[in-house]
Amino acid sequence: MSAPERTAPSAEPTSALAIETRGLTKRFGSQTAVAGIDLAVPRGSVFGFLGPNGSGKTTSIRMLMGLVAPSSGEAQVLGSDISTGVGDVLPRVGALVEGPAFLPFLSGAANLNRFDAADRWAPSATRRRRIADALDAVGLGAAASKKVHAYSLGMKQRLGLAGALLMPRELLVLDEPTNGLDPQGTREVRSLIRSFADGGTTVFVSSHLLAEIEQVCSHAAVLSAGALVAQGRLEELAGEARVRVVTPDAAAASTVLTQLGLAVQTTPADAAAPVATDAGPVVLASVGESGVDLDRVVDRLVGAGVRVRGFALEQPSLEDRFVALTGAGFDVDH
Amino acid sequence: MSTTENASGAESSAITAGLHPSSGESVAPAPRRGVGWALLASELSVLFRRRRTIALLAALAAIPILIAVAIRLSSSTRAGRGPAFLDQITQNGLFVGVAALVVAIPLFLPLTIGVVAGDTIAGEASHGTLRYLLMAPAGRARLLLVKFAGAAAFCVAAALTVVVAGTLIGALLFPVGPVPLLSGDTVSVGEALLRFLAIAAFVAISMLGMSAIGLFFSTLTSVPVGAMATTIAFAVASQILDALPQVAWLHPWLFSHQWLGFADLLRQPISWQTFGDNAVLQAGYVVVFGALALARFLTKDVLS
Ligand SMILES: Nc1ncnc2c1ncn2[C@@H]1O[C@H](COP(=O)(O)OP(=O)(O)OP(=O)(O)O)[C@@H](O)[C@H]1O
Ligand SMILES: [Mg+2]
Numbered sequence: 044m045s046a047p048e049r050t051a052p053s054a055e056p057t058s059a060l061a062i063e064t065r066g067l068t069k070r071f072g073s074q075t076a077v078a079g080i081d082l083a084v085p086r087g088s089v090f091g092f093l094g095p096n097g098s099g100k101t102t103s104i105r106m107l108m109g110l111v112a113p114s115s116g117e118a119q120v121l122g123s124d125i126s127t128g129v130g131d132v133l134p135r136v137g138a139l140v141e142g143p144a145f146l147p148f149l150s151g152a153a154n155l156n157r158f159d160a161a162d163r164w165a166p167s168a169t170r171r172r173r174i175a176d177a178l179d180a181v182g183l184g185a186a187a188s189k190k191v192h193a194y195s196l197g198m199k200q201r202l203g204l205a206g207a208l209l210m211p212r213e214l215l216v217l218d219e220p221t222n223g224l225d226p227q228g229t230r231e232v233r234s235l236i237r238s239f240a241d242g243g244t245t246v247f248v249s250s251h252l253l254a255e256i257e258q259v260c261s262h263a264a265v266l267s268a269g270a271l272v273a274q275g276r277l278e279e280l281a282g283e284a285r286v287r288v289v290t291p292d293a294a295a296a297s298t299v300l301t302q303l304g305l306a307v308q309t310t311p312a313d314a315a316a317p318v319a320t321d322a323g324p325v326v327l328a329s330v331g332e333s334g335v336d337l338d339r340v341v342d343r344l345v346g347a348g349v350r351v352r353g354f355a356l357e358q359p360s361l362e363d364r365f366v367a368l369t370g371a372g373f374d375v376d377h
Numbered sequence: 378m379s380t381t382e383n384a385s386g387a388e389s390s391a392i393t394a395g396l397h398p399s400s401g402e403s404v405a406p407a408p409r410r411g412v413g414w415a416l417l418a419s420e421l422s423v424l425f426r427r428r429r430t431i432a433l434l435a436a437l438a439a440i441p442i443l444i445a446v447a448i449r450l451s452s453s454t455r456a457g458r459g460p461a462f463l464d465q466i467t468q469n470g471l472f473v474g475v476a477a478l479v480v481a482i483p484l485f486l487p488l489t490i491g492v493v494a495g496d497t498i499a500g501e502a503s504h505g506t507l508r509y510l511l512m513a514p515a516g517r518a519r520l521l522l523v524k525f526a527g528a529a530a531f532c533v534a535a536a537l538t539v540v541v542a543g544t545l546i547g548a549l550l551f552p553v554g555p556v557p558l559l560s561g562d563t564v565s566v567g568e569a570l571l572r573f574l575a576i577a578a579f580v581a582i583s584m585l586g587m588s589a590i591g592l593f594f595s596t597l598t599s600v601p602v603g604a605m606a607t608t609i610a611f612a613v614a615s616q617i618l619d620a621l622p623q624v625a626w627l628h629p630w631l632f633s634h635q636w637l638g639f640a641d642l643l644r645q646p647i648s649w650q651t652f653g654d655n656a657v658l659q660a661g662y663v664v665v666f667g668a669l670a671l672a673r674f675l676t677k678d679v680l681s
Contacts, residue, residue, distance in 0.1 A: 167415050
């Protein structure tokens with residue numbers, strides 16, 4: 044128990060999944076906030092839980108943390124079923140749900156003290172030190188005795204993170220952890236997440252700001268209007284490389300590309316990609332398994348009389364994929 | 378107290394060690410859960426250090442002070458007018474505390490109890506801290522119990538504040554001597570003070586039923602003012618019903634029925650009959666509304 048190793052060997056056979064849900068559903072009256080999601084969060088992963096506003100991320104997390112009873116479906120957190128109570132696994136879970144929350148008239152340290160006192164598994168002998176360490180870890184050491192009502196948004200967010208770090212955790216559930224943080228703060232959160240992942244902790248992090256978590260996630264799931272539309276390793280999710288050709292002769296270009304074995308995306312699979320630029324229409328074709336010699340593509344296009352104004356080989360960003368999966372519309376779905 | 382199954386020893390070994398980023402050595406995870414008194418200690422310290430609680434207690438302390446100063450400044454007090462015990466103050470300052478209780482019990486005291494009891498769960502919900510306490514995990518039943526204990530502690534503090542402040546200001550402004558009881562006997566200052574403490578206990582117990590009602594309303598909402606107002610309205614309604622002879626059959630069941638029934642403690646020999654009756658009545662309210670609060674809180678979706 045003394046060596047700061049990765050996960051200590053456990054007596055009971057533990058599931059390979061830190062979080063597992065089957066048909067997890069939550070209805071509010073007639074509205075379905077979470078529509079039967081099947082999550083599988085591997086232990087040791089940094090799992091991005093993505094989705095636009097109102098897609099059901101926080102509601103899902105509330106169910107996993109035992110705050111809200113599911114309408115149907117089941118879920119296990121660290122091998123323990125949430126219907127029989129997550130009380131005995133929650134001490135091993137650090138969480139930040141729907142933003143931080145504190146009693147404004149208490150200092151940051153006093154607020155953490157309160158949460159830590161509520162945890163019967165947290166030894167009171169080390170409480171002071173653990174609180175000081177957690178505050179230092181998020182860069183709030185100097186503001187520990189300041190009343191929370193005098194904290195800025197980002198300081199509250201950091202204090203919320205400190206609350207999740209009070210005890211050694213097997214699982215960290217962070218709902219929008221970078222909300223309100225300055226660029227340094229965001230970077231610190233990313234490096235904090237990385238350091239925890241390196242220590243063997245599973246990190247489940249929700250966000251709608253992909254760019255912020257893309258860099259740290261090993262896995263991701265995408266939620267849209269309460270339904271899970273994609274899930275898997277990040278590389279699998281981002282999609283395959285594709286070529287982008289800007290040309291006025293779109294039809295001819297498509298024919299050539301198809302002959303070469305590339306899969307032309309007739310209707311752009313992702314709505315974010317412009318179908319036309321100032322230079323002319325755009326043809327997109329995924330490279331896939333075609334094994335085509337990419338150096339020869341332009342040759343062949345030009346040879347076939349296609350006027351090529353632009354050519355690029357691109358790896359779709361997760362952001363493109365995200366928008367493709369969840370729709371480009373700005374309006375909240377419901 | 379024990380609300381959740383004790384974790385097996387095996388689980389603690391599964392806790393990942395040494396995650397603390399800033400400390401080189403690992404913080405050893407607790408091998409098992411402790412008794413959990415820390416939550417009660419933290420609740421009491423937050424409650425009684427809170428400025429609002431201090432203001433409520435200060436307002437309660439102001440009642441005997443106002444009474445004593447007003448009587449001291451007025452040249453003559455006509456006997457038989459105003460609340461009970463008021464006319465005795467000029468002879469014996471020790472009566473200030475009891476007189477102030479009689480003045481405070483119908484409205485002022487319930488007002489402060491309503492504020493504290495109505496805030497218990499709803500206040501945490503409105504701050505959003507309820508979800509973090511539950512994820513700590515505090516345990517829902519345990520948290521409710523601790524919250525009720527906090528409200529009960531406030532009942533004791535409130536009653537004591539009035540009696541102690543009254544006795545002190547009375548001793549300061551008026552003569553102090555052996556106290557004549559309602560039965561005509563006279564007791565020493567020491568015994569009178571003990572009896573005043575018993576009265577404070579009677580009043581504190583009197584407020585427990587109302588605290589349980591407040592706790593229940595507090596589990597229904599995340600708007601603390603709503604729970605506070607409803608609880609106070611209940612106290613007022615109970616007293617109005619208690620004054621209506623048409624519903625005399627209901628009177629013994631009203632939680633405010635014996636709020637002023639501490640006169641028995643000022644007789645020789647002392648009678649504990651009303652004290653016991655009142656305690657049973659209040660216990661009944663605590664059980665019923667405590668059970669309602671528990672039933673509600675154990676299944677409540679925490680969405681705040
Ligand atoms: N208490 C509630 N009562 C009714 N509907 C609710 C309630 N809480 C959430 N919802 C609905 O459930 C859906 C999902 O909400 P949720 O908070 O889980 O979204 P989210 O993905 O966390 O969004 P965001 O990115 O804005 O935080 C929303 O449509 C919302 O309107
Ligand atoms: Mg959310």
